[in-house]
Structures are given as structure tokens and as C-alpha cells.
Amino acid sequence: LLLQHRIRRTATLPNATAPPQQVQLVGRQLRRLRQDCGLSREELAARLGLQPADVARLEHGDHRLSLALLCRLVAELGAKAESLRAASAPPRADDDDGPAVKVLRRAPHARERR
């Protein structure tokens, strides 16, 4: 029954209000950062305690997070991006990144409380 419920909810997605352009832009930046970090949607979802479909919706601009989860997302992607950048030589220039990606890349190695 729970599975049926999940399917029913998913089936309603195409009817959802189209997200504004700005939301889609942030969503695209998140997707790009996740891909840069070498994380699949499933991996990121598992780290955040979400369903992969939730990550897909987030990247499409029609899912929102609690503040706590947003912080965890930043911590996960920020820390991963930092470790990737540290491992690369020379360091990757990020001048072409949007503001979200830039700030996320500066995010520290801090781990959120579980």
C-alpha cells in the first residue's frame, strides 16, 4: 500500500506547477555540482536520507528541503567538492560557476550533526 501511495504521488508530478526560472537555475547548479562531485542521485539521496526521486525533483526545481537538510546538502557537496579540488593539480578554476556553486565550493569540511 505504501508503494502504491508512492506511485500515486509520483504520478501527480507532471501536473505540478511549473517551477520559476530562478528555481530551475539553482536546481541545475545543484545537479552540476553533484555531477562534478561524481555522485549519482542515488548516492546523494542515501547520504541525505532522501529518495532518489526527491533529488531529481530538487534538481528540477519542484522539491524543497528543510533548512537542516539544506545545510546537510551543502556540507555533503561542499566537503566532497573541496576534497576533489584538493586532489586535483592544478586546482580547478571555478570562474565559470554560478554563485550557488561558488559558495558551495567554499563550504567547509564540516559535518552536520546526525
Add this chain to the structure above:
Amino acid sequence: MSDQELAGADFESLTERGRLAVEAGRLDEAASWYDAALVWAERQGDGEARDRAYCNRATLAIELGDGEAYLNELRRILMRGMKAANGFRAAYALARSYELKKDRGKAQFYARIAREHAELAGSAQWRAWARNLNGNLLLAGSFFADAAREYEEALVLEPAAAGVWRALIEENLGYCRVVQGRRADGFALLYRALRTLRRLGARRYEIHPRLSLCYAHLEAARYRDAERNGRAALTAAAVNDDREGRKMALYLLGETAKLAGDPARARSWFRELQVEHYPESGYLPDLLLAIDVRQLVNLKA
């Protein structure tokens, strides 16, 4: 309540006093009435009344963040399944517990059972509560259109006389409408909810429409109104020792100041938010100043 007073009381009046205290937001007082009802039922050896009182007391404890010790007995009451009424109460309390713990899967499981019991009992009000509960779970998952439909159904079922609960459902629907871009509808619902709560003296619950109104005014670029509601939410959070509400108020006040062109004040709010709630995320003020995350944040998640 003394033994003598308890002996002179009856179960229904104790329960009703508890219910009225809950509606008025006097939760500590409500707990004492429900405790008294529980003692009364146990002394009378009335199993059905005992389970009912236990569910009422457990629901309250869950709302107050102290419900963990009640969960096993709630499951036992649910399993006994003597009456649809107590089955509904137990399932509702369990669903609410998991909702607050943000365990959507378990919350949905018990919410579905609550809805089935509500149907079985034939109670329009319980069906409304079950709809509202399911709406909350959908809202937490950012399924705004689906959540709005559940709230609309709940409002149809909920009698207008049930002021506080109706106001809380309207508040939920109002937030959905604002997120969906239907601001006029959202404002109407949110202000109606606020007026009802104020009229009924249910000050404890005012924080919800205040936070949503702050967000709604922010979306409408009316920063003074947003700040006024944000500060009112902050005050309400302090009065009720509502940590989660305070967190959202600090975030919204920061966004308001940022969008109103006062980055220094915005930083101050965001800094307060970070120090109090995310001490290990020192980057948070910079992040929130640099990026508009309004479209990424769900106030009800």
C-alpha cells in the same frame, strides 16, 4: 487534582476540559486534565475509557516533544482494536509522532490506518483530521498540489464551529497557496487563520500563520510587513519555548533584511541562526547572503 475532587468528577468533563485547554494552547493544563481522566478511568476499571484517556495524554506528550515513552502502549491499543475510535486516536498519535520525527514512511503508514479508522467510525471531524495529517505529510515532501487537495477536503469535512483546528488547516492551505504562486488566496487564508486564533485566544498557535505570513510578504516584496510578522513569530517562539519556530523566524528575518537591502542586519540574523542551530556550519551566513534559497526551503518540511 485531589482524590476527593477526582471522585466528584466524571470522565467526560475531565476530557472536555483537557480538549478545551488544548484548543486554547494551554498544553500543560491540558496534560493535568488528561492525567486526571486517565486516573479516573483506571480506578473505574473502564478499559475503553482508559485507552481513550491514554491516547489523549500521549498525543499531547508527543506535541510537547515528550512522547517516546507512550509509543509502545499506543501500538498495543491499536492492536487491540476494540473500537474504531481508540484505533483512530492511537494511529493518529503514532502518525503525528513519526511526522514530528520526520520519518515520512512510518508516518504515512499510521496516517493511512488513522484514516481507515476514521471512515469506520463515521466521524466527519476525524476524517478531516486524517486528511489534514496526510496533507502535512505531503507538504513535508513538497507535494504542494496534493497537500492542498487534502487540506481542501479537510475544510469541507471540518465543521466551521471547530475554530482552532479549522484555522490551523487554513494556515497549512494558505502556505501551499503562496508556494504555488496563488498569493491572494494564500494571504486570505493566512490572515483568516491568524484572526481566528487571536479571537479564540489560542496564542500558542499564532506562530504558524506569522511565519507563513512573513514568507508570503517576502514573496510579495513587502519587506516591512514581512519583518513585522517575522518579529511576531520570534516573540511567539520565545513565549512558547519553540526552538523550531525560532529557527524559521531567524532565517526569514535574515532573508527579509537581505532583500530589503540591509546586508549587515541580514548577516546578524543569519549569524544568530547559525550559532544557535548549526554551530558546525560556519559558512551558513555567507551562503545565505550569497544565494536566495527561498525557493529551496520548505518551511513545513
